Amino acid sequence: xxxxxxxxxSFKLIFDDHRLFSQFIRNFIxxxxxxxxxxxxxxxxxERFIPLTRNSRDSDTVKRINLKGSASFFVIAILEHESQxxxxxxxxxxxxxxxxxxxxxxxxxxxxxxxxxxxDFKYPPVLPIIFYDGKHPWTAEKNFxxxxxxxxxxxxxxxxxxxxxxxxxDYSEEDIMxxxxxxxxxxxxxxxxxxxxxGVLTQLPPDYEEKLRxxxxxxxxxxxxxxxxxxxxxxxxxxxxxxxxxxxxDKDRKEYGGMFEAVIESIKEGQQEAWDKGLLIGREEGxxxGREEGxxxGREQGTHEEKLRTAANFKKLDVxxxxxxxxxxxxxxxxxxx
Numbered sequence: 001x002x003x004x005x006x007x008x009x010s011f012k013l014i015f016d017d018h019r020l021f022s023q024f025i026r027n028f029i030x031x032x033x034x035x036x037x038x039x040x041x042x043x044x045x046x047e048r049f050i051p052l053t054r055n056s057r058d059s060d061t062v063k064r065i066n067l068k069g070s071a072s073f074f075v076i077a078i079l080e081h082e083s084q085x086x087x088x089x090x091x092x093x094x095x096x097x098x099x100x101x102x103x104x105x106x107x108x109x110x111x112x113x114x115x116x117x118x119x120d121f122k123y124p125p126v127l128p129i130i131f132y133d134g135k136h137p138w139t140a141e142k143n144f145x146x147x148x149x150x151x152x153x154x155x156x157x158x159x160x161x162x163x164x165x166x167x168x169x170d171y172s173e174e175d176i177m178x179x180x181x182x183x184x185x186x187x188x189x190x191x192x193x194x195x196x197x198x199g200v201l202t203q204l205p206p207d208y209e210e211k212l213r214x215x216x217x218x219x220x221x222x223x224x225x226x227x228x229x230x231x232x233x234x235x236x237x238x239x240x241x242x243x244x245x246x247x248x249x250d251k252d253r254k255e256y257g258g259m260f261e262a263v264i265e266s267i268k269e270g271q272q273e274a275w276d277k278g279l280l281i282g283r284e285e286g287x288x289x290g291r292e293e294g295x296x297x298g299r300e301q302g303t304h305e306e307k308l309r310t311a312a313n314f315k316k317l318d319v320x321x322x323x324x325x326x327x328x329x330x331x332x333x334x335x336x337x338x
Contacts, residue, residue, distance in 0.1 A: 015061050015077065018042040023183040025075070028166045029129065033067065041066050045074075049099050062096065073125045074100050080132045090144040093128040093163050100126050128163035133190050138167055173200050180211035182224060189228050226310045312338050 015021050018039035025034050043064040050060050059079040066072050076096045080086055101123050108115045115121055132138050141147045143162040151158055168191055176188050192200045216224065307328040314324045321335050328335075 015059075015079070016044065018044070020183050020186075021061075021063065021077075023179070023181045024077075024131075024166075027179050027181070027183065029127070029164060031127075033070070036067065037065060041068070048103070049096065060096075062100065071122075071124060073127065075127045075129065076100070077129045077131060080130055080134065085132075085134065085136060085138055085140050087140045089130055089140050090142065090147045090163065093130075093161070094144055094159060097126045097128065097161070100124075128161070129166060130163050131166045131168070133168040135169075137169075138165060177205070177208050180208065182212070182216045185212055186224065186228065189232065226313050229306075229310065308334070308338065311335050 015024070021042060022037045022039050025037050043066065045062045045064055046060065049062045061075075061077040061079075063075045063077070064072055065075060076093060078089065078092065080089070086092075104124055105116045108121070142165055143160060145151050145155075145158050145160040148154075148158050168187060171187075171191070173188060173191060176184050176191065178184075188200075307330050311324050311328050311330055311334075314328075315335070315338055321332055324330070324335050325332055
């Protein structure tokens, strides 16, 4: 369950960024009008609607899209990272759609009393999307009509909306790399985030790495490094290998390279210190023990510093202390003291 929690919160961070969310819309939703969605057109309304549903989750997202020269519309995106398919999805979408349209009507009434009672009053379209990256096939009904019994007899009285399913399992690694943007790298990590996918991550085509550095803005690169490292670390990747993969998206490799080297240096210093202790003992057993202790101490020191830096970045993004503790393994006291 831990990896799903890490993925859930990591994707919440990613989808909170409007540049990445606009990439998601353009890449995966085949509606012509959406090809022109830009980050500045997006308004996040999640905090307004998510607490109102009984089964809301931090990873659910509600956006208002204000396209230039066109009326506004809404996007509801639910991220399903659990191993089991959620068969409530269509009803959950119906709850969100009602809340969004109800709020739209109330706003219209506040600006122009009686507006919703007139014939020319229109409700905005709501685009429901589910992003799924679980291992099992998605077998839940996408249309709420199909989730209702006696639907044939009562056909004209039952809502017939359908959510758009973005199933990561339907895309190969090559398909994802073709996008060549920041979101594609996160999805690639999500798709191959176990040791079976290690070969894909450690042998990415040079042109893909170059595209990433060209298309990732500087203000996002540090966040992406931390999110990618968190996902890989929770998946059981070797920490040094996870860091090497994560820094591919960093626009200032020197800073992270220096940090990476600092981890290695701390290991070496620990080894040397323990080696000296072993010499003082003057026995071969002491030397061996000293080397092992130094390696262990150095690794622990470097790992702890890495966790503290990651936690500090998450705090800047107002991620809850509990989520940071779960993602990094640090104590609540350490995080609050940063």
